[in-house]
Amino acid sequence: MEAKLTDFKQYLKKMKSYEEAIGLIYWDMRTGAPKKGIAARSEVVGELSGELFKMSVSEEMGSFLDHFTSSGVQSELSDIDRRIVSECKKEYDRSKKIPPKLYQEYVVLTSQAESAWEDAKDQADFPGFQPYLEKIVDMNLQFIDLWGYEGHKYNTLLDAYEPGMTVEKLDQVFGALREQVVPLLSAIQESAHKPEIGFLKQTFDKDKQKKFSLYILEQMGYDFEAGRLDETVHPFATGLNPGDVRITTRYLLNDVNSALFGTIHEGGHALYEQNISMDLLGTPLCSGTSMGIHESQSRFWENMIGRSRPFWNRYFPELQKNYAGQFDKVGVEDFYRATNEVKPSLIRIEADELTYNLHIMVRYEIEKALFSGAVKVADLPEVWNEKYREYLGIVPSHNGEGVLQDVHWSAGMFGYFPSYALGNMYAAQIKRTLEQELGNVNELVREGNLIPIKAWLADKIYQYGKSQTPTEIITRVTGEELNPSYLVDYLRVKYSDIYKL
Amino acid sequence: MEAKLTDFKQYLKKMKSYEEAIGLIYWDMRTGAPKKGIAARSEVVGELSGELFKMSVSEEMGSFLDHFTSSGVQSELSDIDRRIVSECKKEYDRSKKIPPKLYQEYVVLTSQAESAWEDAKDQADFPGFQPYLEKIVDMNLQFIDLWGYEGHKYNTLLDAYEPGMTVEKLDQVFGALREQVVPLLSAIQESAHKPEIGFLKQTFDKDKQKKFSLYILEQMGYDFEAGRLDETVHPFATGLNPGDVRITTRYLLNDVNSALFGTIHEGGHALYEQNISMDLLGTPLCSGTSMGIHESQSRFWENMIGRSRPFWNRYFPELQKNYAGQFDKVGVEDFYRATNEVKPSLIRIEADELTYNLHIMVRYEIEKALFSGAVKVADLPEVWNEKYREYLGIVPSHNGEGVLQDVHWSAGMFGYFPSYALGNMYAAQIKRTLEQELGNVNELVREGNLIPIKAWLADKIYQYGKSQTPTEIITRVTGEELNPSYLVDYLRVKYSDIYKL
Known part of the structure; x- marks a missing residue:
């Protein structure tokens, strides 16, 4: 038991080492890496990330997890070790359920989508981004089916960023928040005591x-x-x-x-x-x-x-x-x-402390509707603008400052905004x-x-x-x-x- | 053939990716990594270096090399590919000939020796460093026997830094250089036309x-x-x-x-x-x-x-x-x-363009003598000072500015100075x-x-x-x-x- 646990931790430490190396490379790329070296450096990231992914779903990892989640063994673990095992198991299951070919396709899609999004945003051209976004939503729906879900399909996406969070809970807390924030905002707008800036x-x-x-x-x-x-x-x-x-x-x-x-x-x-x-x-x-x-x-x-x-x-x-x-x-x-x-x-990232929450609720409502099927990607610009009118009382003059403003969706990050x-x-x-x-x-x-x-x-x-x-x-x-x-x-x-x- | 070559190059590219990641980590450690993160970062380097070493001596590498050095195949390779194969083969043979346990022992020794050297240098305490240096020379002699050598044993060490270089050649070129540089230096010292600095x-x-x-x-x-x-x-x-x-x-x-x-x-x-x-x-x-x-x-x-x-x-x-x-x-x-x-x-690293060569010759003569057995580690301070007197006309006042001044030997880098x-x-x-x-x-x-x-x-x-x-x-x-x-x-x-x- 002790020896196996030591091996397991050694294995995890190795994975963490790869993560740390990748993290440093990203920091360097963003802070001052010479631009002519970036193409080759991206391949380095690809190699290391590929290895890391392989380790997270390897047979070795599988056999560690089988062992440490088996009934006799699990109960012998310390609380921390049990948590380590369950964290790995969660990742393992999530990754194993996606066929490698499908995942590969998704990686390629999101990397193309990100540059398509950049162009689309610059040119306020939603139709230029729409097919990518449709495909990304589609693939996420496939993933959700493979991963399984309880209640709302979107719950599975939320869980990746906020473990345990659900639509039910968010509807409740965002509802309560909005109920108070919207009238507060109106009162502020009507106030005669505006700060000089x-x-x-x-x-x-x-x-x-x-x-x-x-x-x-x-x-x-x-x-x-x-x-x-x-x-x-x-x-x-x-x-x-x-x-x-x-x-x-x-x-x-x-x-x-x-x-x-x-x-x-x-x-x-x-x-x-x-x-x-x-x-x-x-x-x-x-x-x-x-x-x-x-x-x-x-x-x-x-x-x-x-x-x-x-x-x-x-x-x-x-x-x-x-x-x-x-x-x-x-x-x-x-x-x-x-x-x-x-x-x-x-623009969300320029919003003040109060209205920021409303920017988030717009996105939350839209993501929820996308994954329940209540809204189609093609309708997003209209839905977006309508929600901004309703929540914030203003409407974008073009999609570049509206539905196209955030990078998240191009990277498949649904469930992050909340x-x-x-x-x-x-x-x-x-x-x-x-x-x-x-x-x-x-x-x-x-x-x-x-x-x-x-x-x-x-x-x-x-x-x-x-x-x-x-x-x-x-x-x-x-x-x-x-x-x-x-x-x-x-x-x-x-x-x-x-x-x- | 083509497919196998593609696989081989993919394998090498992966090795290069590890090298590049390690290189970036070292750059970062030296230029501004926060000091409290260094201990964990060193483990990252250890993990990646370990993987890289494993790849360089793996069975997979062995089978690639067997294939591409076999008579029918080698001749089909392009010049560049043949050179790639021979470069890998050289590394592979060099590494494979050292038993892993011996190599591990050497890694530990040199890492201890480097900090022992730092202290010894600070305190001009050669006896504090002597046992480490003796062991390092000893182990290098074992390596030379395992690697094999032609002519002088030191040739095998030289070859690691300057492929093809030999004692025979160095004796000739350094001899010719010294014959001219020493009198030139004397003339300069006697010149009345010294620059103001x-x-x-x-x-x-x-x-x-x-x-x-x-x-x-x-x-x-x-x-x-x-x-x-x-x-x-x-x-x-x-x-x-x-x-x-x-x-x-x-x-x-x-x-x-x-x-x-x-x-x-x-x-x-x-x-x-x-x-x-x-x-x-x-x-x-x-x-x-x-x-x-x-x-x-x-x-x-x-x-x-x-x-x-x-x-x-x-x-x-x-x-x-x-x-x-x-x-x-x-x-x-x-x-x-x-x-x-x-x-x-x-001090070598502060030397001018002319006398720099003499600093090198001192080290070359000493390394050569160490590996022929003509000089013992214990005698190095005396030999060092004698050579400085002979080549440069000055003598260190203590070993910290003499035989202990360079880091190279503590890291086992013999053959580098030339x-x-x-x-x-x-x-x-x-x-x-x-x-x-x-x-x-x-x-x-x-x-x-x-x-x-x-x-x-x-x-x-x-x-x-x-x-x-x-x-x-x-x-x-x-x-x-x-x-x-x-x-x-x-x-x-x-x-x-x-x-x-």
Whole structure:
């Protein structure tokens, strides 16, 4: 038993090594790999990914799993080891159920679809992308049949990003959220107390932006001996191992906030990955537990800390110093309100904290309808525009800023979008418990005393990695399952104050 | 036949992919990987290297080689394919002849030896390193017996770095070189016309150093779309694939030349790797043919171009502009002479172009004697100091600046050192042909017209990668085998002029 377990863990460690190597190659490709080397480098990724996939579905893996899931043996395993086995088994079953030829076809399709999508988006040409998307949806429906499903077919897709999440649950939480957010948004739009935002849009030196971003990261407790900050077109965080969690941001010269909040957001993801217990190193549990919980951490730090009043009470003077002369005539309250401007917009990734949730609900409704068969791909532009009118009160002038704006569908990532809004809900719920357990959090933030907050999150969430499910984590930490009312309350209180409702 | 060849090449491409991934990981570790991630990253390297080694000695590889070296088949192969097979066969035989247990023992030994060496060097404590070195020499002697040898045992070690090189040949060329260099050095030391070098040692802004380094690289024809320049403690070049050849340099704030010539040196290595024919991509021939030929290119660009008078006639005004105010009172001739100061010194990596060869000869004589049994490890400090007195006229005051100065032996790299001096000889010989074929090279350099030089080298040498041996290359390009007289002539002319001998 011990020997077999050692062999199994050695096998998993090898898989993790491949994953780490692939992760580093991707980081490098995005941050500064010379472009003429990319074609050959992609083949390297192909080789390593192919090997990794083979290992995940090999006969050897199959025999390990048979052994460790057999009745006599399973019960002898430690909780962590049992979780490792079930994680591998889930992956194994998911992969084994797809015939290799079909999977290969899908890989080719999505890689072609991604470049077709880029062109289509540039030219606002939905018909140019439609056949790819139809085929991708079609193949995902085949996959769902092969994988099996309970209740709604879309549940199987959701489960890949947020284990255990269902349409039933999402309908409930998104419904409750929307019911409150839509009237709140109307009230905000009717408010006479709109923030001035002009001073956010001066020209800001890139080095100064970088310096301030690094400063805030350090304040959050981001460990620079276990990470680094680089520049990319699209910000991201990547946890190669807990001792090497890198983040990137993007500097817009005419916007003081874009790089900063991008950094804080990715920094939140990074705090999670940096603080996973070293006991989980080399196992499949050494990563965040789900997209939703991960996003809860990036959004907690970005919005609930970074866009909070106490945060700017503490850090606005530092910002003024950093951009000497540029904010002399701006008050901290003005800055705080500008930073939290709410305004319906067409592009998800530029949306504010409040309306962001509505962008997600549009996508959720559409994905759900696609996989129930209620909507056809051909109808998406119309459905999209109609939903934007209904949820946000505005309509795209062309499909490039509408249904074609996101990359996700071209890569077959259905079921991913809800994670973003789930992250907001988890974050607000966790924040409530944090306040109960840690005392006056606003006071800590006002003092720039962010480390106890990080430490609490590390203790309650980060250290566990994937050894607990999202539901287990949220229930253990907050005492109840996902409950949208915390986010609703948080948003109402915050924005009623800012817009004097 | 065709199908089997395709399979074989696929297999080799996979090996190259692993090599490329490992290469990137090393680059990253040296340029900026967060230190807390290094331990886990080293295990990733271990996994991938282990796989790569297994592939190189697998039964599958064995059966490919049996097939493609069998009499009926070999003759059907193209020249390139035959070379690919023989390259793999050489590696295969070399690895297969060492029992895995012995090799494993050696890996552990050298990794321990490297840290023992670091301590020993710091404390000038040869006895602390001696037992490791004894064991390493011992095991290399065992390897030589297993590999087999012709003539001198040391030939087998030389062959690993410079295929075909022998003690017989090295004795001849180093002898001829030494016979001329030693008296030339004496004459230089007695010359009354010593350059002033004080102005090289001002304080130089790092960003300006970087800017000038990048400018010169661009002048050399280094392709920035196929590479990048970073900063490390020890400069290096790494060719991941011909479209991604990265170099690093080190900035010393009190030395205008260190980073610059480091950059040009590594840039020379990089030009070689960037210009290997894409036809060789994914094969074991897609790299420089030997350490000696590689070093010929770094040294050609560093010394024969970069430290030449026409180069500074062209670029000294640019240097003056780059370091505004710092070289106003310095003439180009003064700068040229200072940059070529000759002075016996104790440390190889700080040596000038002329005495560098003597540092190498000391090491060559010692390695040769170690493997013939004429010298024992215990006697090395004494032998080392004696040779330095004889060749360079100076003696280390302690072993840290003497026999312990280089990392090579702790890593078991015997036979490597001669490559550096071979590089100088190859470079001078190739330069002669270049001048014959390209017309007035000095004139091109004086005009800053370096691209035709790069193009000629790419055409004559770089594109071939490892598809020709060093001897084939030098003979084809220059019409004769390695001949030290070109280096001797070059050094005599250059330094007689500088020192007015």
